[in-house]
Amino acid sequence: MDTDKRKTRRTAANNDEARAPDTFGAAPRSVDGLRELAVRIGRDEAGLSLGGKAHTVLARLLERPEEVAVRTITDLATALDVNASTLTRLSTKLGYAGFADFQSVFRDSLAQRHRHFYTHQAERLVTHKKARARTRVDDGASPEVEVVAKLARESIGNVETFLARLSAADLRGAAALLADAPRVRVHGVRQFSALAGFLCYGLGMIRTDVALLDAQGIGVAQGLAHLQPGDVVVVSSVAPYTRSVAEAAVVAAGAGMTVIAITDTLASPLVPPARHAFLIPHESSFFSNSMGAYLIFCEGLLNLVAAHLGKRGLQALSRRERLITALERD
Template sequence: MVRDLLRDKHDELTASERRLAAVLLNDSLVAGLQSITRLAESAEVSTPTIVRLARKLGFEGFPDLQDAIREEVAARMKQPLAKLDAARRAEHGDHIVSRFIEAASENINRTLDRLDLAEFDRVAELLSEPERRLHLLGGRITRSNAHYFYNHLQIIRPQVFLLDSSPSVWPQALLDMDARATLIVFDIRRYEKELEKLAGLAVNQGANIVLFTDTWGSPIEKHAAHCFRVMVEVPSSWDSTLAMNFLIEALVAEVQNRRSDSSAERIAALENMIGESRIFRSL
């Protein structure tokens, strides 16, 4: 993917090429869809600089780079009906369950292949810090992922908060987002502007961001200290978050392992509280 190539080749780029790369990344590659002249003006570089960058990324020239950008942007912005039409046009003879299992399994395997284990450990350590406040929020589709992560984290450690889905109440939460806070955000295509705005405000307050996104990468990446990209494509008009939940459960297990004594005491206290309050018991 062009976004990954730009990051991987960053150290090999000249100052002007880095400026051009920053323009492309800051605008989610959309700037690359304009003419080479307009792009050069936007990035304040020469047109030969654009051609040199394209070749350093492995393309023959700017037209090939632009084709790759166009495909990447189109895939990132693909709407549910377009995905459904593509699935209907595909030739297949297997049952939907078989095709879905195959796609979901491939998503998990490809996500694990790309997973940076050192980054995973850094995030697990961050989420294990007892004095750190954790705030979680997802989008329209990923809200359930945020809620699932919250349900587990708040059992094994204190100071875990699930943000309300209404942006009108986010300012209250932002008051408590400082250098001792982490905002865990879930955002897959179609990316939500409100989440991006919140992430920027949280970083301005001193908080850091842990982002869960899809393979194309949410615009929130530019704010995130840590990012997990997962594969989401399945034969459906909707994206799948099974690979995302796999990472969530692995992180829960590791955070609990790092807080084994305190989390065991907390779980025991919860069990006693449930017993004392007679919750879920028949009268």
């Protein structure tokens, strides 16, 4: 009997060791900690073996932390082409109480990042400047020019990323909607109010009844009240998302308007209510959200709308030119 008990205790201990995510403590409570654990598991340094498939799934989850934070287990399993039970087993194998506990790590990390987004970006800029000052060699490069060149290279990278995942069907659908809808309203706040103004101005050159959703500052509800089902509302916001823009998108879709979203990731709250969502990255050393790729995307979208309008767009531009000439002559 004593021998059986000792065997049982040893088996339990071995099982606990197999489940332990970290030989030095509990399951990681940060995404960075999870990344470190994944690396140690790959090197066989964590006292835990996941198996090749499970380790690959973990790595793919860590590549898309924003999606893991907000999507359901079913959606994530479908995206990864695995069963939902695979994600549950992975979570418990890593030492979490279940998938919800595992997901909470990503949600907490996302919330923390959003709370301190601008400070974090500025800190990166200052840290880079100090590091260059410590290691600088006389390579003939101006540090001022380097700052601008670095941002340009980062914007090029963002453009290449969004080009790689653009959907031709979404582009055609959005261009047709923006050309043919009775009314178009564009909404963005803070930094993205500038993008909304640019898109609104461009559309207004080639068609009528285009405006900012809250152009007169009388409220989004008032702006939506002037629209009807079949009208189009374009919304734009990126992490850290502006709640009021996301709410406007949900309300507009619920009222029968068609929503087009220009945002950053599938985790964006602007994606669910949108018929067409365009994902544009904004990763850069700029202390706020980088706008370069967004402006290029909007220029491309405006060209597609103009091409769809054809003769109608040319007539609108011609009328505009006549009015400008008349005003200059006066």
